Amino acid sequence: MRDFWETHHWPQGERRAHWHILFEDQPHVHDFARAHAELLAQYPELSPVPVEWLHATVQSVGPLSPAVAAAVADAARPALAGIEPFEIEIGPAQAIHNGVVPAIYPEDRISELFWALRSATERVVGAEQLPKAPDRFWPHLSLAYSNAQWDHDDLSRALARLRPPRPRMTVTRAVLVDQQQAWRDKYTWTVIAEVPLGQVPTASSSTGAATQDEGGRG
Amino acid sequence: MRKFVPQLQNAPWPDGARVLHAYLVPDLSVDHALARLAAACREAMRPYPITLLDDGLLHATVEMVADTTADRITAAERQDLVEALRGRLADMTPFQVTAGSPIANKAGALLDLGPDEPLIDLKGRVQDAFVEARGPAVIQHDGGRHHMSLGYSWDTADSDPLQSALRKISPSHVPFHVDRVHLLEVQFREHTRHGGKSAWELSWDPVAVIRLGSR
Numbered sequence: 001m002r003d004f005w006e007t008h009h010w011p012q013g014e015r016r017a018h019w020h021i022l023f024e025d026q027p028h029v030h031d032f033a034r035a036h037a038e039l040l041a042q043y044p045e046l047s048p049v050p051v052e053w054l055h056a057t058v059q060s061v062g063p064l065s066p067a068v069a070a071a072v073a074d075a076a077r078p079a080l081a082g083i084e085p086f087e088i089e090i091g092p093a094q095a096i097h098n099g100v101v102p103a104i105y106p107e108d109r110i111s112e113l114f115w116a117l118r119s120a121t122e123r124v125v126g127a128e129q130l131p132k133a134p135d136r137f138w139p140h141l142s143l144a145y146s147n148a149q150w151d152h153d154d155l156s157r158a159l160a161r162l163r164p165p166r167p168r169m170t171v172t173r174a175v176l177v178d179q180q181q182a183w184r185d186k187y188t189w190t191v192i193a194e195v196p197l198g199q200v201p202t203a204s205s206s207t208g209a210a211t212q213d214e215g216g217r218g
Numbered sequence: 219m220r221k222f223v224p225q226l227q228n229a230p231w232p233d234g235a236r237v238l239h240a241y242l243v244p245d246l247s248v249d250h251a252l253a254r255l256a257a258a259c260r261e262a263m264r265p266y267p268i269t270l271l272d273d274g275l276l277h278a279t280v281e282m283v284a285d286t287t288a289d290r291i292t293a294a295e296r297q298d299l300v301e302a303l304r305g306r307l308a309d310m311t312p313f314q315v316t317a318g319s320p321i322a323n324k325a326g327a328l329l330d331l332g333p334d335e336p337l338i339d340l341k342g343r344v345q346d347a348f349v350e351a352r353g354p355a356v357i358q359h360d361g362g363r364h365h366m367s368l369g370y371s372w373d374t375a376d377s378d379p380l381q382s383a384l385r386k387i388s389p390s391h392v393p394f395h396v397d398r399v400h401l402l403e404v405q406f407r408e409h410t411r412h413g414g415k416s417a418w419e420l421s422w423d424p425v426a427v428i429r430l431g432s433r
Contacts, residue, residue, distance in 0.1 A: 001378070002378070089316075089391070091332070092319060092321075092330050092332065094319060094321050094381070096378070096381050096382070096385070097378035097379075097381065097382060102319075103318075103319045103385070103390055103391070105318070105319075105389065105390055105391040106389055106391065107388045107389055107390065108388075108389070111388075135386070136386055136388055138385055138386065140385075153324060156323060156324070157324075160323070160362060160363040161362070161363065163332070163334050163363065165333065166332060166333065
């Protein structure tokens with residue numbers, strides 16, 4: 001396994017907007033993560049993601065001013081109005097080249113969400129602001145990041161023996177966050193805006209730069 | 219990944235030995251999405267030192283008759299196994315599991331199978347049937363995670379790029395319908411590969427098919 005943080009090192013103090021699916025109201029997802037916690041804690045080569053900071057990145061956006069962030073959120077509202085809430089299932093966790101991740105599936109609806117958010121965001125910030133579009137969106141969440149180069153065969157075998165039930169949930173919203181990196185530790189954020197799926201935006205649902213939520217999430 | 223070496227009685231498999239196994243064999247005329255997923259995985263695995271399992275060799279191991287090799291099990295003893303399996307599986311309802319994610323592992327690559335509950339139930343029944351027919355020495359292996367094998371590695375290689383290739387496959391999770399157990403005479407033979415390498419290759423001959431919920 002390679003060092004995740006070597007290739008993901010943000011300048012000190014930089015904050016980058018991201019579109020996420022969040023799990024703070026999903027106890028089954030928390031249970032799934034906690035079922036892996038004891039195992040992951042045995043490996044100093046890993047930085048486990050605290051349950052309160054679990055997330056599935058849908059689209060990395062980059063540094064945004066409050067006004068542009070609000071415009072991005074507002075652009076997403078009509079784009080997500082045509083996507084009804086959908087079910088996903090998570091798992092099994094597997095060791096990949098730079099961490100421990102369970103897949104999220106089925107991929108079709110969440111990929112539709114990705115392309116809608118990417119397109120809406122691109123219309124505001126320009127295509128050059130965003131990372132290159134992938135051929136195919138890979139939905140996943142991270143349970144741990146690797147902080148070293150190491151042989152993870154033992155971990156893979158142990159993950160294969162751990163078989164917590166795969167959680168299911170309904171995705172009802174996308175969340176635009178203002179994210180910061182605690183290098184070699186974790187990502188944290190404050191919420192900029194929540195955009196519901198399948199709801200036609202009204203005048204009162206506009207984000208506006210002044211309404212940015214500074215409460216974050218715990 | 220490292221070279222896969224099949225095991226029998228906690229030792230390397232004797233070349234050419236045949237051992238009775240209970241396998242789940244997918245019916246790809248029903249599970250079309252599974253056929254497409256397996257084909258996509260094979261394409262991702264092709265650059266690696268892996269003996270790919272074609273559609274006719276896809277399987278999920280339920281249990282093996284590990285107390286002896288198949289040549290030492292008489293026709294009457296095989297019939298005992300079949301009858302015991304029929305008895306234990308007669309009241310089991312066919313079920314569906316999810317095959318996926320595709321996972322690169324030390325032995326090649328596989329499709330994870332879940333949820334566990336019906337597979338644990340099935341494995342327990344098959345084990346009970348084998349023990350009923352042959353005694354407790356018949357169970358000697360921990361099969362590990364429920365999985366469908368996709369291929370067996372015959373050399374050392376970095377699994378990370380394979381895992382990256384496998385994760386690009388969509389859909390990555392598909393239905394797998396289970397309505398029967400196959401009792402098979404399974405053989406592994408070690409075949410020479412280029413560069414002085416050798417690979418263990420799987421084949422089987424059918425013994426019986428036991429449908430779930432059928433008396």
